[in-house]
Amino acid sequence: MALDFQATTDDLDPIPHATVDDPHPVYRRLREEHPVHYVEARDLWVLSRHADILAAIKDPESFSSSEGVVPSGFVPEKKTLIVLDPPEHTAMRKAVMRAFTPRRMAAMSDRVRGFARGLLDRLDEHxxxxxxxxxxxxxxxxxxxFVMAELLGVDPSERPMFKRCGDAIVYSSGADPATLLAAQRELTDYLEVVFAERVKHPGDDLISVLLTSSDEGRALTKDELLGLCFLLLVAGTETTTSALGNALLLLERDRASRKRLVEDPTLLESAVEEILRYDSPVQGLSRVTRRDVRLHGRTIPEGARVHLLYASANRDPRAFPDPDRFDIARTPNNHVAFGFGIHFCLGASLARLELNIGLAEWLRHAPDYTLEVDELERLPSDTNRGFAKLPVRL
Known part of the structure; x- marks a missing residue:
């Protein structure tokens, strides 16, 4: 389903601003002047302050995820964690968390580093x-x-197919519906074969763990497993890709911070958190109200779609001192780039691992890179902020 990118006459409509160079003047006006804003053309309410967004995330009885979490209201055919509310969400998340242990994520370090170095070595050839x-x-x-394929146990010979189908699904906005459906079908067929194989011969990959996980004593169904795999493919890859691209641009514009990172890699961990805060790969996600909500003198009616503007929350001066300053040593850094509470991103530890290793290897390989800023192309998206083209002079 194509997402809704149409222009509106509302100059405080945040949706088109995910793809502009600097959306924050609009986000700032929303926070300071219209903290509860209604975009009539989209029938969409917008919350933009850090405290209000945290309160909404922590109150699933009032702000539900079950009717989709993107502004268009799209709900995936195979429902998964991101569009479930308690108690269904609680039970499934508990089952899935078995697959995302700190030990499993830490064990991926060498593989992530190997993938990064291999890609960078081949980059020079192109x-x-x-x-x-x-x-x-x-x-x-x-x-x-490639990291997600490894985690799921995709056979190396099938990785080109996995990437081709993954790209078609992840970057589906405005794409030919037939191409998207064909990719979904091909990947579904492949995963169903893998499921059957792992039932007979389980390994230590994520799919094997998920197959033996249970939801309150009930094994996850095939559709639930497929939904989880598709969620991991989309939510677990595009956001990391976007964050890496955003990092390259931020460090192009702030050469002093780049120099500090090259000279002192111990700053990488805090730098990654600041990149996620300062230029959030996910600009926001939506909920639907289950009751009338009174906030800042306005009433959001029951059944309304409400967009939680994470990127604005991450620049809220009520939560962050000097929020418009990019500070790679910022601490504490309580950003909401990975959400919060029951919907805190399950793959956050993996994303952080990929970002830390990916950025470290990039700066090791090309510390003096020049990003061709005038030739950048942004992804078309109403929720994600990233690039579809990153021309660099090595």
């Missing part, structure tokens, strides 16, 4: 005579998909 290459195509896009 550079033109002037040393220019598209880093999206050669590094930031394939790295998370």
């Amino acid at each position: 550079a033109d005579a002037e040393g220019r290459v598209d880093v999206f195509e050669g590094f930031t896009d394939p790295l998370p998909i």
